[in-house]
Amino acid sequence: MVVTRRVLVGSIPDTAPVTHGSQINSGNTGPYGAVVDAPFSGTISMSQAWLDAHNAGSNVNKPLLDTTEKLFFKAWELACYGGFLTGREAARYMVPRGHGTILFTGATASMRGGPGFAAFASAKFGLRAVAQSMARELGPKNIHVAHLLIDGGVDSEAIRKRMRARIGDAVDSLPPNTLIQTNAIAEAYWNLCTQPTYGWTHELDLRTAIERW
Numbered sequence: 001m002v003v004t005r006r007v008l009v010g011s012i013p014d015t016a017p018v019t020h021g022s023q024i025n026s027g028n029t030g031p032y033g034a035v036v037d038a039p040f041s042g043t044i045s046m047s048q049a050w051l052d053a054h055n056a057g058s059n060v061n062k063p064l065l066d067t068t069e070k071l072f073f074k075a076w077e078l079a080c081y082g083g084f085l086t087g088r089e090a091a092r093y094m095v096p097r098g099h100g101t102i103l104f105t106g107a108t109a110s111m112r113g114g115p116g117f118a119a120f121a122s123a124k125f126g127l128r129a130v131a132q133s134m135a136r137e138l139g140p141k142n143i144h145v146a147h148l149l150i151d152g153g154v155d156s157e158a159i160r161k162r163m164r165a166r167i168g169d170a171v172d173s174l175p176p177n178t179l180i181q182t183n184a185i186a187e188a189y190w191n192l193c194t195q196p197t198y199g200w201t202h203e204l205d206l207r208t209a210i211e212r213w
């Protein structure tokens with residue numbers, strides 16, 4: 001099993017402090033702390049890390065009778081267990097320093113389970129609970145934990161490829177606000193990182209103006 005934790009450094013404003021980011025892959029065996037430290041070797045110590053963003057999820061859609069035990073477990077392992085691991089290890093570094101931000105990316109399925117989404121929705125429900133528990137425990141220690149609900153399709157190559165398979169060339173002329181723009185997501189992440197301690201957001205919904213909800 002592989003968990004991805006991604007920091008989009010290219011979207012951080014030039015006025016931000018010196019910033020390094022890395023994508024990490026973490027297995028569910030072995031010393032997890034070493035996996036987190038490894039990508040920063042030679043650039044920056046994890047003891048200086050101030051942001052951890054967990055952005056993993058399979059978005060698997062399978063009819064209930066076709067959902068195997070393995071598929072259900074892997075969906076949970078990727079989205080929920082992976083979030084717990086990355087958040088816990090980030091907290092090991094942030095708590096002693098008394099500063100840091102931990103962000104978890106949720107989805108529509110974090111709030112409601114749709115047909116065919118038993119595996120994915122249960123994993124995202126669980127991740128939301130992990131984020132709430134971490135926020136209540138770490139907030140008094142000056143660690144900001146937030147959960148972002150990305151409610152809609154994101155304008156990415158993968159999403160457009162999936163849509164093209166479904167609707168053909170119509171994907172090239174989508175109405176405005178059909179898909180959430182990645183720069184809007186990056187801006188939301190950055191705003192959460194810069195909030196003062198007297199006005200923290202824990203959960204933030206992000207959707208286009210025309211998204212039904």
